[in-house]
Amino acid sequence: ILNVEQSPQSLHVQEGDSTNFTCSFPSSNFYALHWYRWETAKSPEALFVMTLNGDEKKKGRISATLNTKEGYSYLYIKGSQPEDSATYLCAFSDGGATNKLIFGTGTLLAVQP
Amino acid sequence: NAGVTQTPKFHILKIGQSMTLQCTQDMNHNYMYWYRQDPGMGLKLIYYSVGAGITDKGEVPNGYNVSRSTTEDFPLRLELAAPSQTSVYFCASSYPRTSGYNEQFFGPGTRLTVL
Numbered sequence: 593i594l595n596v597e598q599s600p601q602s603l604h605v606q607e608g609d610s611t612n613f614t615c616s617f618p619s620s621n622f623y624a625l626h627w628y629r630w631e632t633a634k635s636p637e638a639l640f641v642m643t644l645n646g647d648e649k650k651k652g653r654i655s656a657t658l659n660t661k662e663g664y665s666y667l668y669i670k671g672s673q674p675e676d677s678a679t680y681l682c683a684f685s686d687g688g689a690t691n692k693l694i695f696g697t698g699t700l701l702a703v704q705p
Numbered sequence: 706n707a708g709v710t711q712t713p714k715f716h717i718l719k720i721g722q723s724m725t726l727q728c729t730q731d732m733n734h735n736y737m738y739w740y741r742q743d744p745g746m747g748l749k750l751i752y753y754s755v756g757a758g759i760t761d762k763g764e765v766p767n768g769y770n771v772s773r774s775t776t777e778d779f780p781l782r783l784e785l786a787a788p789s790q791t792s793v794y795f796c797a798s799s800y801p802r803t804s805g806y807n808e809q810f811f812g813p814g815t816r817l818t819v820l
Binding site: 596601626634635636637638641681683689690691692693695696697698 | 740753795811814
């Protein structure tokens with residue numbers, strides 16, 4: 593059974609703080625690692641798809657790194673804003689033909705003004 | 706494009722009743738998926754389809770059925786609803802993996818309560 597774990601489960605920060613969280617995934621049969629942002633009462637939206645060891649992706653104040661050899665990815669948010677409050681999900685793909693993703697349980701980020 | 710749409714948004718079902726959750730996408734995606742999301746458990750795959758006429762079980766298929774008669778629609782049927790099926794259900798779609806490292810696009814979800 594493939595296991596994707598995220599930590600911490602939840603995080604409360606003040607506006608302006610920078611923060612990061614972790615996604616751990618199987619290091620064998622790696623194909624891609626997806627990050628999604630999921631706001632309350634909305635549907636998950638894709639942030640990044642990461643494929644190569646050492647990959648670093650950035651979108652505004654949010655960036656992510658990837659280590660496929662040791663099986664982890666970090667998501668960083670610089671200068672958190674209240675609108676960053678959401679659950680951040682990572683999902684692992686082993687490249688199967690069906691494009692199935694194995695999701696972690698997410699990190700719930702709350703940014704207080 | 707409306708993307709992925711789901712109906713209904715909310716529903717309360719009695720134990721033993723049946724219902725169908727609707728999912729439609731207008732992005733011409735071959736692949737479609739049904740997930741359920743329970744608190745602290747993440748998204749679990751119920752069923753998926755790689756094209757019209759083709760469906761397969763995911764991680765938690767018991768108590769559910771699906772069909773895929775068209776590329777656009779992928780309804781999920783609950784037969785003999787049980788309280789354990791109380792959850793938020795998400796439908797998603799994507800292009801085939803062979804088209805690239807394709808993200809899945811999610812619908813807004815259906816919150817189902819079985820009492």
